[in-house]
Structures are given as structure tokens and as C-alpha cells.
Amino acid sequence: MPLFTDVRLPVVQLVRVSVSHHEDTGHGPALDEASVGFPERILTAVVGASGAGKSTLLRCASGVERPSRGKVFQGSRELDAMNERELMELRRRYVSHQPALPPALTAYEYVDRGMCLTDRTAGRASVLEALHHVGLEKEADRNLAGLSAEQRVRVAIARALPAGPRVLFVDEPTDSLDEAGARRITGVLRALVERAGRTVAMATRDPAVAACADRAILLVGGRVVGKLDWPTADEVTAELMRRQP
Numbered sequence: 264m265p266l267f268t269d270v271r272l273p274v275v276q277l278v279r280v281s282v283s284h285h286e287d288t289g290h291g292p293a294l295d296e297a298s299v300g301f302p303e304r305i306l307t308a309v310v311g312a313s314g315a316g317k318s319t320l321l322r323c324a325s326g327v328e329r330p331s332r333g334k335v336f337q338g339s340r341e342l343d344a345m346n347e348r349e350l351m352e353l354r355r356r357y358v359s360h361q362p363a364l365p366p367a368l369t370a371y372e373y374v375d376r377g378m379c380l381t382d383r384t385a386g387r388a389s390v391l392e393a394l395h396h397v398g399l400e401k402e403a404d405r406n407l408a409g410l411s412a413e414q415r416v417r418v419a420i421a422r423a424l425p426a427g428p429r430v431l432f433v434d435e436p437t438d439s440l441d442e443a444g445a446r447r448i449t450g451v452l453r454a455l456v457e458r459a460g461r462t463v464a465m466a467t468r469d470p471a472v473a474a475c476a477d478r479a480i481l482l483v484g485g486r487v488v489g490k491l492d493w494p495t496a497d498e499v500t501a502e503l504m505r506r507q508p
Contacts, residue, residue, distance in 0.1 A: 412444070
């Protein structure tokens with residue numbers, strides 16, 4: 264069975280990327296020579312224990328964080344060659360772990376303000392379309408303070424959707440949710456890939472969440488130690504245990 268990387272071009276690619284956050288403390292690098300491609304229209308799970316480097320990898324891929332060494336490409340363009348507006352547009356595709364949402368804003372206002380950062384021509388239809396993609400169009404006028412934990416994850420994803428690079432980086436979106444909520448969020452991400460043609464990279468510690476993806480990238484101690492296509496939860500668990508130092 265061919266790997267996705269063999270048949271689909273990467274939308275974003277990391278080439279031998281290293282990040283050192285703790286050089287003075289004797290800790291190892293957050294990322295160590297990581298080479299990863301995110302193929303178009305594929306849901307990729309970046310899987311590992313806490314501290315494995317998942318968030319750092321997504322932050323580098325989205326331009327939020329600059330690597331200590333190595334290169335990051337969007338298509339054929341290196342991120343270092345992009346201007347600030349282009350970088351801002353790509354950074355908006357990163358949905359952080361448990362993002363802080365201003366409680367007084369409505370779902371509509373939150374998505375609209377994020378869109379205006381990079382696209383001042385976008386209007387109400389674009390905002391409502393983004394909310395529709397995550398199943399929140401009926402909650403557009405509700406304050407963020409009144410939304411459930413799952414709905415807050417959905418609105419954070421919606422804010423990252425409007426026009427621009429068709430790639431989304433989502434950092435542990437199911438971490439604070441129960442099993443049913445996690446299933447619904449992964450269903451939203453799958454629909455973005457299958458119906459909206461997005462490329463999605465999702466960080467997770469949960470092998471069951473990773474099993475909802477088309478492929479899994481396994482991280483241990485900042486290193487990419489394996490890749491699985493069409494993973495099962497048991498395969499992810501076994502492979503991560505086998506790769507532990």
C-alpha cells in the first residue's frame with residue numbers, strides 16, 4: 264500500500280528542523296532533525312506523549328515559531344522568503360491548545376475579527392460559512408462565555424478557516440473533551456478534509472484520536488520515529504511503546 268507522501272504533494276514540509284528551547288539547562292531539543300511533509304487533502308495526526316515536540320512541530324510548520332536549524336516550505340516557497348503579511352496569513356491557520364477566547368464576544372464577532380486581520384474584503388457570508396463548516400451557524404450570536412468546551416474548540420477552528428492557505432494546524436483539540444466530544448471534533452476535522460478540501464494536521468496524545476486520521480506521525484523526545492498510514496489505536500500505542508528509549 265503506497266504512502267500518502269508518495270502520491271500527494273506536501274502543502275507544508277519541514278526539512279531537518281531542530282528547535283532548542285533549553286540549551287542552558289541540559290535538556291534535549293524540543294525538535295531534533297524532524298523531516299515531515301503534510302500531504303494535501305489529508306488528515307495527519309502528530310502523536311506523542313506530553314513533551315514529545317508535537318506543539319513545537321506544528322508551530323514551526325505554521326510559521327508561529329522559527330526553528331533553530333532546518334527549513335520549512337509552504338509548497339515550493341521557504342517560509343523565510345515570505346513577507347510579513349503572508350506569514351501572518353499562514354500563522355492564522357494554527358489553532359493553539361485551549362486558546363483564550365474573549366468571553367464577551369459572540370462567535371460571529373470572534374471569527375470576524377480574526378478574518379479582518381488578513382482579509383478586510385471578507386464579509387458576513389464568509390464568517391457564516393466558516394461557522395457552518397464547524398456546525399455552529401446557529402450559535403453565531405451567542406457569547407463565547409456561554410459556549411461549551413466542545414463549542415469553544417469548534418469556534419477556534421472556524422476562526423482559522425476563511426480564505427488563504429487551505430491548511431489547518433490544530434494543537435490537541437480534544438484534550439479537554441470526553442470521548443463523545445472528541446469523536447465529534449475529529450468528525451469536524453474529517454469533514455474539512457473530505458468535503459471542504461482542506462489539509463489538516465492535528466497534534467494529539469490519544470491513540471484513539473490518532474486512529475481517526477489518514478496517517479500518523481510518531482514523535483518521541485523531539486524525533487520523528489515512525490509514520491503510519493491508516494493507523495489503528497493499537498498500532499499507534501504499540502509503535503510508540505516500541506520506540507521509547
